[in-house]
Amino acid sequence: MKKNSHGFTLVELLVVIAIIGVLIALLLPAVQQAREAARRIQCTNHQKQLGLALHNYHDTFLNLPHNAVPQDSSGSMQRGCSWLIRLLPFVEQSAAYDQIVFSGDFSMQDGPSPNSVVLGQLRVPGFNCPSSPLPELETQNTNANGAVELQLVNYVGITGSYWRGGTTNVVSTSPQDNTSYGTSVYSGMIVPVNTKSRSIGLKNATDGTSNVIMVSEQSDYFYDASGNKVNRRSCGHAGRSWYGGDGTTDSTYAWTANVTTIRYPIATTGGTGNGANYHANIPLISAHPGGVLVTLGDASVRFLPETVDFSILTGLADRQDGAVLGSF
Template identity: 30%
Template sequence: MLWKTRTRSGFTLIELLVVIAIIAVLIGLLLPAVQKVREAAARLQCVNNNKQLGIALHAFHDAYSYFPPAGVDPAFGWPRRGIAPGVQHGMGVFLLPYIEQNALYTQYRWDVDWRAPENQTVVTARLKVYICPSVPNTERLVGPKTSGSFTWSEYAGDYAPQSGYRRALAVAGYTDFIAGDYAGNPNPPSDTIGEGGPYRGVFETCGALAGFVDNAYGIAQITDGLSNTCFLTEDAGRPLSYVTGGKPHPTNPTGGANGLDGAGWASRGMNYGIDGSGLDGLGSGPCFMNCNNRDEHFSFHTGGGVHLFGDGSVRFINQNLSTKVMAAQTTRIGGETLASE
């Protein structure tokens, strides 16, 4: 009698473990490459967003012969545009007709505050052009927030108009090469009184002070040159608070009861002047980029951030750039000579 030997098909346990190990190695090799491709795509989209905003800013300038201000303050309003005292508005709304959002623009009420109930439909709209796709959370409807008599919500934005550099940098000596700045002055002026000074940027607030009711500037008033003057920077992730390495703030990750100021694309407080922070993102210091997002240049891109310049060019600036050079690039009439830097 012949006996047939029955053979079993399939993997042994050792073979299965070998296959799993090979798959794990392949995933380990491919995952960083996939992440790099995704970040490259996100960075490209961030660049394109800034290009669109640059076109919008120049379209506004073509229409009015000046760029929109960073905002309108309630103290004096903006008479040139018929905006009375008592209400405030942000730069983002001025650009709506030039980023294909005319429907939102026509709904907006200029006779009431940007935080008023009448403007909630507009300021809570999610506009992709204001959002960097590299932020940890691109879906950021902020609020409800409360300040004074207002309770409102707003949709976040990651790009902020530059107002120059601030007193803290100058007093610490990080900008002492700039002619006419605080160097040697034992009693430097405050940031507010310094509106219009040589350390100021293109985008200031109209109506904050009696002498600065109409400080919206045109190309002719940017004497440093458009290609030398930074218009928009990333200050990404607001209202949440982040520090060096893109990590949440160790003690205040939410940024406070209302989150960090200026989080919304329509916010009156979206603009800022750089004042530096410590290298760990805490306290004051010379770091102007990627150390914290509390009114500083902050990006979730590796090694730097995306910046829009006045000539419409969009540049990725290394986070290790000299603070003096970046400060010079934020001013419009500083007359700086950068030399080898």
């Protein structure tokens, strides 16, 4: 006698599909969290390597790498390199560094640059956060060397605090004080060399190296006053990651590149401090939920929440304020 075979009824099939859907909905956030946790660990390692590279540079030159020197306003437009260029031999990029000519216009926007070919080929994976949704490459039309594709990084040097660190919880509401560029200060660890400042060493961190930030993140989009998503990081101007800014001698106000002054809280949005990529006071922001990773002067890496007290944030940016910081 032939037995009747039984299949799933439509109701049973729908129940199974619903159960699978619920399981996927439960598992997907956990998978995403695990992936982000892995990316955050990798980003922490990138910043740790940057911290160690800065210490190795310091061991060699007895100073930290400076970010800019005053530009030559003659027809040659000598505009200097960023601190990231100076760090190349200490992040396993000696081959590229050995080809760099320390002359010409590193911004490549006005004067000729003898480095356009090597910088167009230079890619340093450790300079990018794996969680960042921002583009890692951008094509720039240069003045004298055609179009060149340059790397954009997610890590930024800290030049100091707009206020004396640790002294105020008052947050600036001015988009860029007095001029379109904002205000440059030199109380941090990665500073220009000019008539107002000089290369500094770890000995200049009188607050203690564990109480001052050298490097942090700009690895996510900002939102402007109209709610538009904007790519506003300090490496985004001409020359991208390899240009240091103008290193001005005659004004507090200067355009900068690959460094920022702490003037606004972490992840500030709404337009404040986000005027342009070459402004001096671009806030810190991270693709990691809830805060940013920072590399301290002792080369350790910490996670600072967006809710950190603003006086602590400014205190960490100022190497010599003498403030006693709370827990962070």
